[in-house]
Amino acid sequence: MTAVFYELKNSMIGIAGLGGLGSNVAVALVRTGAGRLVLADFDIVEEPNLNRQQYFLDQVGHHKVDACVANLNRIRPDSDLVGHKVRLTPDNIPAIFAGCHIVAECFDRSDQKQMLVETVLSRMPDTAIVSVSGLAGYGRSNDIVTRRIHRRHVLVGDGVSGIGPGIPLTASRVGVAAHHQANAILELLLDGDLRSLWARRNNGAGI
């Protein structure tokens, strides 16, 4: 097993929100060999979600957590998946994602993104966060970039393309951002300065 797969197998990654970003990040990480995912979303699959989210028509009406776990288990049943059907708040985030090396911010609303990033950065000193701002529309693939904002914060997106009248969310552009996010997570897992943080917490075991 090469180093990247060993690190990923021994990692614990949280995914906050299982919509267009989260459902795609989860699939990419499980295909790559993620050992443990903590998945959180309170929502139910609706038909319009199928335009960009990794669910199937026969899963409409199911909880996204259940549908996502079922799909991931069909891809690769050896990942350890923990689901939480809950609305995330500053009070429950540290407990739900306790032990996660990285949390992926996969929310839709800007104020929810703010709440999650602020909570992880201020209350979870051993956890990094990869968030997204600016992915609406289509085309302009190369405007979506990955930037290191803070030692524990990586930001993906073009920074400006929010949802609005006549600005759709597309499977293609949301997919570009989601895969930037999954790719940034792999990069962080192998990054020396964060590995020292995690080695301390884990007493040297795993990453």
Add this chain to the structure above:
Amino acid sequence: MHPTLRINGMEKQFPQDRLPKTLAELLAELKIDQATVVAEIDGHIIERKNFAAAALQPGQSIELVRFVGGG
């Protein structure tokens, strides 16, 4: 001398005695919605509930990360 703040890596100069007193005042002046921004002063995260209490001093380094919707 005019007071300055370093905002996202850029020096911003304010008129004499017009440095915003708090982070909340700075965001209002920049017309940034508090609900969509994660803020740091000199590398320390300031929680949104404390924006109005976070006093600013000339020369500080402020990082503002703004979120737009979509996911």
